[in-house]
Amino acid sequence: MNTLFRRLKSVRLAVGLIAYLTVSSILATLVPQGGAPDEYRSLYPGFLADLILQTGFDRFFNSVFLFLLPSFLFFANLSACTVDRFLRELKKKGSRRHGPDILHVGLILLAIGAVLSASLHREESMTLVPGSRVNLPDGSVLTLKDFRFEQYPDGRPKNWTSVFDLAGKDGKAVKENYELRVNTPLRYGGFTFYQASYTPYPVLELKSRDGLPVELYQGEEIKLGDTAYYFMALTGEPAAADTRAVVRVDDGRTPKVLRAAAGEPVGTLSVAGFRQELATGIQAVRDPGYGLVLPAMLIVALGTALTFIQKIKEGV
Amino acid sequence: MSFAGILGTLAFILFLAAAAVQTVWLFRRDGKPDPVSHWILLAAAFVLAADLVARSLETRFVALTSTYESLLFYAAVIALVLFAYRIQKKLTYWPLVAFGSTFTAVVLLAIASSPLIPKEALPPIPALQSGWLLLHVSFSFIGEAFFAASFVSALLFLFTKDEARRLDLDRITYTAIAVGYPIFTAGALAFGAIWAEQAWGRWWSWDPKETWALVTWLVYTIYLHMRLIRKRKDSWPAILAVAGFLCTVFTFFGVNYLLPGLHSYG
Numbered sequence: 001m002n003t004l005f006r007r008l009k010s011v012r013l014a015v016g017l018i019a020y021l022t023v024s025s026i027l028a029t030l031v032p033q034g035g036a037p038d039e040y041r042s043l044y045p046g047f048l049a050d051l052i053l054q055t056g057f058d059r060f061f062n063s064v065f066l067f068l069l070p071s072f073l074f075f076a077n078l079s080a081c082t083v084d085r086f087l088r089e090l091k092k093k094g095s096r097r098h099g100p101d102i103l104h105v106g107l108i109l110l111a112i113g114a115v116l117s118a119s120l121h122r123e124e125s126m127t128l129v130p131g132s133r134v135n136l137p138d139g140s141v142l143t144l145k146d147f148r149f150e151q152y153p154d155g156r157p158k159n160w161t162s163v164f165d166l167a168g169k170d171g172k173a174v175k176e177n178y179e180l181r182v183n184t185p186l187r188y189g190g191f192t193f194y195q196a197s198y199t200p201y202p203v204l205e206l207k208s209r210d211g212l213p214v215e216l217y218q219g220e221e222i223k224l225g226d227t228a229y230y231f232m233a234l235t236g237e238p239a240a241a242d243t244r245a246v247v248r249v250d251d252g253r254t255p256k257v258l259r260a261a262a263g264e265p266v267g268t269l270s271v272a273g274f275r276q277e278l279a280t281g282i283q284a285v286r287d288p289g290y291g292l293v294l295p296a297m298l299i300v301a302l303g304t305a306l307t308f309i310q311k312i313k314e315g316v
Numbered sequence: 317m318s319f320a321g322i323l324g325t326l327a328f329i330l331f332l333a334a335a336a337v338q339t340v341w342l343f344r345r346d347g348k349p350d351p352v353s354h355w356i357l358l359a360a361a362f363v364l365a366a367d368l369v370a371r372s373l374e375t376r377f378v379a380l381t382s383t384y385e386s387l388l389f390y391a392a393v394i395a396l397v398l399f400a401y402r403i404q405k406k407l408t409y410w411p412l413v414a415f416g417s418t419f420t421a422v423v424l425l426a427i428a429s430s431p432l433i434p435k436e437a438l439p440p441i442p443a444l445q446s447g448w449l450l451l452h453v454s455f456s457f458i459g460e461a462f463f464a465a466s467f468v469s470a471l472l473f474l475f476t477k478d479e480a481r482r483l484d485l486d487r488i489t490y491t492a493i494a495v496g497y498p499i500f501t502a503g504a505l506a507f508g509a510i511w512a513e514q515a516w517g518r519w520w521s522w523d524p525k526e527t528w529a530l531v532t533w534l535v536y537t538i539y540l541h542m543r544l545i546r547k548r549k550d551s552w553p554a555i556l557a558v559a560g561f562l563c564t565v566f567t568f569f570g571v572n573y574l575l576p577g578l579h580s581y582g
Contacts, residue, residue, distance in 0.1 A: 011545050022534040029524045061522045182442035285517035297506045304498040
């Protein structure tokens, strides 16, 4: 047991594992990751492509033998080294140096947090247009009120902001007119909400016989009298002359899928035109590792700083 | 030429002047350090800082969002590190270390002035509008400025036979890495991961830039374990110090231009 512990805590093993992880990580950045088998066969000679695919190097950071096992061994080495070093420092009578212990404990916590985060991390994406509602898993309801997209004069994006209301499961307002922006996520109910993206979204403009306007977003359904209208898609760009709206019209007897250009009838309505609006992409993330990773990083930073302050004080 | 452009050119001239003074003194037989180059470098750092402030005022955001601005900041920090090295009393002052590091800064500014690097002062896209950007980029480059100095002293170590001189150079290399490592750890890894979580919802994505920053950190970690725990003062730590700096260069330039990923704008 002692021999095993002595081997496990050895600096030589630590250096060897770090060296292996360094070199293999470098190679992993040079070989495309997560590609299809044909991609590797077109990039590399046959034997090399087979080697990459059979060893799992095409998914290096998920590979059990190439990455996860050596990382676990390094974790065990670091833990053994930390325990051993800490006990040795405690036995010292003079000044003790706990900087490396703090640093190593931070790294161990970081590794545990990273495993928790990687294995239990859940994320969902929602594409919303103003007026859309989403029921969140905890029973709260998010209602998008507005989406603003600002650009610099040269056309580059300046900001995109989702404005929404959030009501708790009891229906009471939790956030009103909350502005969600890139880099400023909202943490609520165990989830973190991110302003992740935006996407063009087609809008179908219809009018009734008496001239009343009706608007439908793609994927939206409206019921007028006994007839339901479901806007499925556009066949092309909204501004193109030959673009048609694909609409399912269901009067309760025989549902029909119609393709109608501007000015043409759809059930008892007619197509007035099409336009494009922007829909917001909001990402909801649940990360059980959050509470561990953040303090672990602070401990690593503290331990690193302390180690070198002590070392510099002692003289190099 | 814009005001910021004039400042950039002035800083480049000051760096060249400092390198010229250092070169003249290298050929003097008394081996004494020159009395002015560090002041010229300090002036150059202030001019670069003024350039970055002018660009920040123009874009109304901290000017650290483009490759050009990062290079100016990097060169300015190297100049400050060299000034600090010249006025400190604990380490032996090696004019060649100062010259090599000044030359590194000149190369960085020469790259910045090349037509391949866009120089317009542009306000940042939403992904870059974060206070963590300031911490992540500035701490990373401050750490790397110390690594640049350690690179030069480690190279000199490898080309020196005299044991006393090697001991001196090893001490300079170690001190520079010992100061740069915690700053780099905080900037490149901790602040970078916190920012990634704030922006993308993931601490780490194994993006090439992240992986190379980790590789750089691992190389310096091996260096410190060899130097601190195994007490090695032979060529291996120096080789690692050289390799570590080459990793920072590849992380900055190589990854930007050769390996596409999430950091393709930085």
